[in-house]
Amino acid sequence: MVYIKKDTKIIVQGITGHQASFHSNEMVKFGAKVVGGVSPGKAGTNVNGIPVFDNVEETLHLEPEATMISVPAPYVKDAFYEALDHGIKIIYVLTEHVPVHDSMEMINDAKLKNAIVIGPNGPGITVIHEKTKIGIMPNHIFNRGNVAVISRSGTLTYEIVKSITEAGLGESTVIGLGGDAIVGLSYVEVLSELKKERQTKAVVMVGEIGGTAEEEAAEYIKAEFNKPVVAYIAGRSAPPGKRMGHAGAIITRGKGTAESKIKALNAAGVEVADYPQDIPELLKKKLKK
Numbered sequence: 625m626v627y628i629k630k631d632t633k634i635i636v637q638g639i640t641g642h643q644a645s646f647h648s649n650e651m652v653k654f655g656a657k658v659v660g661g662v663s664p665g666k667a668g669t670n671v672n673g674i675p676v677f678d679n680v681e682e683t684l685h686l687e688p689e690a691t692m693i694s695v696p697a698p699y700v701k702d703a704f705y706e707a708l709d710h711g712i713k714i715i716y717v718l719t720e721h722v723p724v725h726d727s728m729e730m731i732n733d734a735k736l737k738n739a740i741v742i743g744p745n746g747p748g749i750t751v752i753h754e755k756t757k758i759g760i761m762p763n764h765i766f767n768r769g770n771v772a773v774i775s776r777s778g779t780l781t782y783e784i785v786k787s788i789t790e791a792g793l794g795e796s797t798v799i800g801l802g803g804d805a806i807v808g809l810s811y812v813e814v815l816s817e818l819k820k821e822r823q824t825k826a827v828v829m830v831g832e833i834g835g836t837a838e839e840e841a842a843e844y845i846k847a848e849f850n851k852p853v854v855a856y857i858a859g860r861s862a863p864p865g866k867r868m869g870h871a872g873a874i875i876t877r878g879k880g881t882a883e884s885k886i887k888a889l890n891a892a893g894v895e896v897a898d899y900p901q902d903i904p905e906l907l908k909k910k911l912k913k
Contacts, residue, residue, distance in 0.1 A: 769794015
């Protein structure tokens with residue numbers, strides 16, 4: 625089990641918003657146990673049959689273990705601490721453009737309380753063999769299998785997962801780390817969980833330019849990770865200093881380039897695909913070995 629399982633009880637903060645109301649329903653359709661939603665002033669109503677409460681405290685009788693936060697960026701911090709202070713240990717932040725200092729403070733405080741933060745600005749987590757998810761990944765792209773995907777890019781995640789499914793393979797866990805400069809989970813932290821997870825036999829890393837997370841993952845893979853890994857790095861053509869879509873995807877002072885990431889991964893025995901659609905063939909080769 626990677627972070628969530630089929631009976632993990634989930635609430636959705638901001639559930640009456642357009643995105644949260646749609647995606648909470650998709651989560652339920654997939655099999656997730658969404659027990660309640662939070663929207664101040666809307667207590668007593670429901671969204672797709674999910675009861676709505678004014679605040680997190682009012683949901684505590686439902687024993688929530690995880691939350692999805694989908695509120696405007698200026699209010700994320702308040703929603704986050706409402707969940708954290710009431711003992712919720714898995715906090716997924718869908719919202720993008722969360723102020724950097726807010727993210728730094730929230731993630732630091734979550735670590736002090738042994739809580740897991742997924743995001744901000746990512747597609748969430750889907751654990752296929754547990755039939756549960758928190759987030760916005762499309763239900764129809766998954767097929768139960770043994771390939772885990774860890775990604776910094778939402779849309780690339782969907783494209784690569786779909787290609788894995790169409791190639792006759794399947795997925796175990798798919799997790800989006802988030803595209804912001806400051807996010808809760810790193811590749812290394814997720815890889816350390818996948819190392820222990822029986823369902824996963826191979827891993828796909830979807831990286832992009834900016835930061836050193838992929839290089840740190842390469843060091844971990846070389847030293848400690850004993851399952852096959854393949855990768856794809858987005859943003860190869862980006863010029864230094866140019867932000868490419870994500871706040872985290874910016875090359876500075878020669879670090880975070882596609883070349884440096886690919887070199888580090890290759891040195892760790894990780895094959896890096898030239899194109900996303902090449903991933904399934906690389907996986908098949910690794911799994912045969």
